[in-house]
Amino acid sequence: MQGCWIFLVFLFTACAASSSVGNSTGSFDRSLASRGPVDFALEKLRQKGASESFLTLLERTYESEDRSKVLELNLLGFLKTRPDPDNRIPGWELERVDGFLKKNKKVFTEVEKSFPVPKEVIASLLWVETKYGRDAGTYHVGSAFLSIAQADFPTILEQSMETAKLMTKEYTPEVEARIISRSKSKADWAVNELMALEEVHENGFKDAESLRGSFSGAFGMAQFLPSSYLSWAKGRKRQPNLFQADDSIYSVANYLSVNGWKKKDRTSHEAALFHYNRDRNYVNRILKMSDCLKSPKLRAKWQKKRKVAAVRAC
Numbered sequence: 211m212q213g214c215w216i217f218l219v220f221l222f223t224a225c226a227a228s229s230s231v232g233n234s235t236g237s238f239d240r241s242l243a244s245r246g247p248v249d250f251a252l253e254k255l256r257q258k259g260a261s262e263s264f265l266t267l268l269e270r271t272y273e274s275e276d277r278s279k280v281l282e283l284n285l286l287g288f289l290k291t292r293p294d295p296d297n298r299i300p301g302w303e304l305e306r307v308d309g310f311l312k313k314n315k316k317v318f319t320e321v322e323k324s325f326p327v328p329k330e331v332i333a334s335l336l337w338v339e340t341k342y343g344r345d346a347g348t349y350h351v352g353s354a355f356l357s358i359a360q361a362d363f364p365t366i367l368e369q370s371m372e373t374a375k376l377m378t379k380e381y382t383p384e385v386e387a388r389i390i391s392r393s394k395s396k397a398d399w400a401v402n403e404l405m406a407l408e409e410v411h412e413n414g415f416k417d418a419e420s421l422r423g424s425f426s427g428a429f430g431m432a433q434f435l436p437s438s439y440l441s442w443a444k445g446r447k448r449q450p451n452l453f454q455a456d457d458s459i460y461s462v463a464n465y466l467s468v469n470g471w472k473k474k475d476r477t478s479h480e481a482a483l484f485h486y487n488r489d490r491n492y493v494n495r496i497l498k499m500s501d502c503l504k505s506p507k508l509r510a511k512w513q514k515k516r517k518v519a520a521v522r523a524c
Contacts, residue, residue: 247366248272251359254401264408264418271419273353278369280349280357283425285370285392289377289385295491299499301512301522307337307503310455317446317456325463326473332462334499335483336431336455338492343431343453347424351436352407354427358400361393403427406436415439415449431458432465442468498524 252265311318311333318329340346360366370389375381407427411418416429416439423429427436430452434443443450443457444464450457469485472478476497483493502508502524512524 247360247363248274248356250363251356251397251401254359254397255404258401258405260405260408261412264411267411267419268352268356268404271350271352272356273350274357276349276353276425277357277360278373280354280425281361281366281370282373284358284396285361285389286374286377288388288392289374295495297494297498298523299495299502299512301524303337304499304502304512304524306341307333307499310337310342311503314455314459317459320446321459321463325467325471327463327466327471328500328504330500330503331466331479331483331496332459334496334503335462335486336458337499338496339433340431342455346422346430346433346453347428348422349425349427351421351423351427351429352404352418354423354425355400355404355407358427359397359404361397361400367393400427403436406440410436410439415443431455432462434461434465438465 248269252269255265255268256262307330311329314333318332321327321332322329336342361370367390370393371386374385374389378385407418407421410416421429424433428434428438431454432452434452439450439452442461442465443452444460445451446456446460448457450461452458452461465486466482469482470478471482479497480493483496484490487493502512508524512522514522
């Protein structure tokens, strides 16, 4: 019954909206009620001012086979129970971060002269995000956002609800209400990110046709969203390329600095990192990794020579 109500409301809204859509929109000149979910999302973008050339690119390159997975990961993650985090940092991970610091010593020296963010924090963040680009994601960025932009289309919303029922034994009216709310807010968010992606594409920063990243549309070593790229990406000597280590280092330093990082102020450190990724476990892990790299006493724990490397940890 809930699904029928949603669909009836949608039809009423769509019919009202269709009267304001002129005949100048070519092949997309159909009432919203008759559109499929992709056209529904594209029309939202058109009403935001997206160019026809960008809409054509999105439609032509859309990887619809990933839609169900992308929507599940972005909308229904709150239904999954996460295990308690392991607070220990394995020695082998710290060795990788230490090696990255040494390899990029010149860049980190430059950055620490211009920004208050310690090199150990930046290196730890880039490791946690993508293992220095090795886990940057294989989803087509434009397609990921276009899929999320369809989340509040009635049939897609129904599919999300059915998926949720398979994921939890406690499917309550409260859970359903949260899915409806998240579907709307996430769809609106994705439309805004697609508008930012158009700017990234049109200005030649990145080619939206080939750009790959996470299921949430973040890309590069630093996993910036298109809007984050426009606001905070910073190139060392060129237009920022977040698939390069030096520009990723500069961009993370700039992001954290602009978002409140202050020297010797742990509260500001936590706040800036939480702004980057709203996950307390994420924040705590990066700060602990940084401490393990900076403190001689803590370094001794994971650098200590042992026969079994797996037991080396901080």
